[in-house]
Amino acid sequence: MYSIRTMATTDYDAVLALMHSTPGISLRDADSREATERYLARNPGLSFVAEAEGRVIACVMCGHDGRRGYLQHAMVLPDYRRQGIAQALVECCLAALEQLGIHKCHLDVFKTNTSAARYWQGQGWKLRTDIDRYSFTREGNENA
Numbered sequence: 001m002y003s004i005r006t007m008a009t010t011d012y013d014a015v016l017a018l019m020h021s022t023p024g025i026s027l028r029d030a031d032s033r034e035a036t037e038r039y040l041a042r043n044p045g046l047s048f049v050a051e052a053e054g055r056v057i058a059c060v061m062c063g064h065d066g067r068r069g070y071l072q073h074a075m076v077l078p079d080y081r082r083q084g085i086a087q088a089l090v091e092c093c094l095a096a097l098e099q100l101g102i103h104k105c106h107l108d109v110f111k112t113n114t115s116a117a118r119y120w121q122g123q124g125w126k127l128r129t130d131i132d133r134y135s136f137t138r139e140g141n142e143n144a
């Protein structure tokens, strides 16, 4: 069995460990402790972790810009996959966004992460072919 609760800043080390052990998830400066604390403070009650056997085994982080939601770092430890844990965590995020009046959510998936692509499409998420994402990085911050 597992339980779900809101992610707290004290979960940072456990979530970082999950990220380290999960192929398909990229680690950036934006995943530093300080940036994660800022993210959670800006987006209270939107990110969730699942615990089983006394440890964090999954998480999904979520934020918004006032209009749209954004999901990040959906991860479930391999031994706990295919039990509906990601689905339950994502539902928590979408329900929390809905409470804020936000009914649409985006997420980025590396084109190489074909397993995640199958997952999101299977969950009803629509692949956007009408949009290209452009990013700009300030010089000297290539891993931002």
Ligand SMILES: CC(C)(COP(=O)(O)OP(=O)(O)OC[C@H]1O[C@@H](n2cnc3c(N)ncnc32)[C@H](O)[C@@H]1OP(=O)(O)O)[C@@H](O)C(=O)NCCC(=O)NCCS
Binding pocket: 022, 023, 024, 025, 073, 074, 075, 076, 077, 080, 081, 082, 083, 084, 085, 086, 087, 088, 107, 108, 109, 110, 113, 115, 116, 118, 119, 122
């Ligand atoms: C993607 C991931 C989060 C899914 O977690 P999970 O807890 O196993 O997913 P769930 O058990 O909630 O799956 C829900 C449904 O999707 C299906 N599913 C799960 N993984 C799937 C996959 N890779 N491809 C297709 N369908 C998948 C399940 O069978 C289930 O279907 P059902 O309701 O008909 O039984 C997990 O595989 C993972 O951590 N992957 C590595 C990290 C990653 O790539 N994250 C995405 C970054 S964008």
